[in-house]
Amino acid sequence: RAKAHQRSGHAYFTRDMGVEIRERVRMMHALRGAFESERLFLVYQPQVDMRTKQAVGAEALLRWKTEEGKFVPPDQFIPIAEYSGLIVDIGEWVLRSACFELVHLRSLGHTNFQMAINVSQAQFSHPLFMQTLHRALQDTQAPPGCIELEITESMAMKDPELLIKTLHQIKQLGIRISIDDFGTGFSSLSHLQKLNVDKLKIDRAFVNEIDSATGNGSIAKMVVQLGQSLEMAIIAEGVETQTQTDTLLSFGCHLAQGYLYAKPMTRNDLYPWLENQKNKV
Ligand code: C2E
Ligand code: MG
Ligand code: MG
Ligand code: MG
Numbered sequence: 223r224a225k226a227h228q229r230s231g232h233a234y235f236t237r238d239m240g241v242e243i244r245e246r247v248r249m250m251h252a253l254r255g256a257f258e259s260e261r262l263f264l265v266y267q268p269q270v271d272m273r274t275k276q277a278v279g280a281e282a283l284l285r286w287k288t289e290e291g292k293f294v295p296p297d298q299f300i301p302i303a304e305y306s307g308l309i310v311d312i313g314e315w316v317l318r319s320a321c322f323e324l325v326h327l328r329s330l331g332h333t334n335f336q337m338a339i340n341v342s343q344a345q346f347s348h349p350l351f352m353q354t355l356h357r358a359l360q361d362t363q364a365p366p367g368c369i370e371l372e373i374t375e376s377m378a379m380k381d382p383e384l385l386i387k388t389l390h391q392i393k394q395l396g397i398r399i400s401i402d403d404f405g406t407g408f409s410s411l412s413h414l415q416k417l418n419v420d421k422l423k424i425d426r427a428f429v430n431e432i433d434s435a436t437g438n439g440s441i442a443k444m445v446v447q448l449g450q451s452l453e454m455a456i457i458a459e460g461v462e463t464q465t466q467t468d469t470l471l472s473f474g475c476h477l478a479q480g481y482l483y484a485k486p487m488t489r490n491d492l493y494p495w496l497e498n499q500k501n502k503v
Contacts, residue, residue: 250306253286253299257312262286264319265486268495269338269457269479272467277499279336281372281479282320283486284312304344313345314354321364323489328365332496338370338400343377347384352391359395366396370421373399375407382413389417400457405445415452422449424475426460433465439473446473 256262266280286294303309317339324337345351359366371392377385389399400421401414405428424445431437442458449456458470461480470478487495 249302256286265488266492267479267486268484270483271476272471272478281338304342309342309344310348318358321358321362324364325362336368338372340372370398370400372402374402421455424458429458429460429466432469439469443473446475
C-alpha cells in the first residue's frame with residue numbers, strides 16, 4: 223500500500239494534506255487554549271528617528287509561549303488565527319492591551335509615544351470592527367492621535383470599497399493608518415492614492431537589499447520617493463546595519479524599526495530602555 227501511495231501522485235497528495243490539516247487543527251486548539259489561559263502576550267519593538275536615535279513609538283507584536291516553554295513564531299500562528307477566525311477575539315485583545323500600554327507609557331511621561339498595532343483582514347472586515355475600536359478607545363482612554371493601525375497591501379486588493387469606507391471611519395476617529403510590508407503585495411499605485419493612508423513601511427526585504435550582494439536599495443529608494451510624492455510618512459523595517467541607516471537617510475527616510483536599534487521587548491524591558499535612550503541625548 224505504501225508503494226501505491228508513492229506511485230499515485232494523487233493519493234500521496236491527499237495523505238499529505240490530511241497530515242497538514244490535522245496539524246492545523248491541533249495548532250488551532252492549542253492556540254485557543256493559550257489565548258484562554260493567557261499565554262499570549264505582547265512585546266514592543268521601538269521605532270526610532272535615525273537622526274537622533276530617539277524612540278518615537280513602538281510596534282506591538284504578539285507572542286505565544288507554550289506550556290513547554292517554547293515560542294511559536296507569529297508567522298506560524300497568525301495565519302492559523304486568521305484561518306480559524308480566532309484572530310477576531312485575539313486581535314481585540316491585542317488592540318486593548320496595546321492601548322492600555324500606551325496610556326501607561328504616557329503616565330510615565332512618554333507623551334508623544336506612538337503605538338503601532340497590526341490588524342488582520344478578518345478583523346478589519348468584521349462588521350463589529352468599528353464598534354470594537356470605539357470601545358477600546360473609550361475603555362482605555364487611549365488618545366487616537368497616538369495610535370496607528372498597520373494593514374497590509376493584500377487587504378487593499380480584496381474588497382476596495384469596504385476598505386476605503388472603513389479607513390475613512392478610522393481616520394475620522396483620529397487614528398492613523400500605515401501599510402505594512404510595503405512593496406510585497408503588488409497593489410496598484412492608483413489604488414494606493416485612493417486609500418489615503420498616512421504611512422508606508424518599507425518591507426525588510428528591500429532594506430536588506432541595500433547592502434546585500436545582489437541589490438543596491440533601488441526599490442527602497444523608490445518607495446521613499448513614492449511616499450514623498452503622495453505626502454505619506456515612511457518607515458524602514460528590519461534595519462540591521464549602519465550602512466542601511468546611512469543609505470536610508472540619504473534617500474530621505476528618517477524613521478526605522480530594526481535590530482540595529484532594538485529588538486522587540488516585553489513591557490518590563492521597554493521602560494528602562496526608553497529611559498536609557500532619553501539619557502543618551
Ligand atoms: P510585521 O508586522 O511586518 O512585523 C515586523 C516583523 O519583523 C516582526 O516579526 C519583527 O520582530 C521583525 N523584525 C523587526 N526588525 C527586524 C530586524 O532587524 N531583523 C529581522 N530579521 N527581523 C526584524 P514577528 O514579531 O515575528 O512578527 C511577524 C509577523 O506576524 C508580523 O510582521 C505581523 O505580520 C504578524 N503579527 C505579529 N503580531 C501580530 C498581531 O498582534 N496581529 C496581527 N494581525 N499580526 C501580527
Ligand atoms: Mg507590522
Ligand atoms: Mg512588516
Ligand atoms: Mg511581516
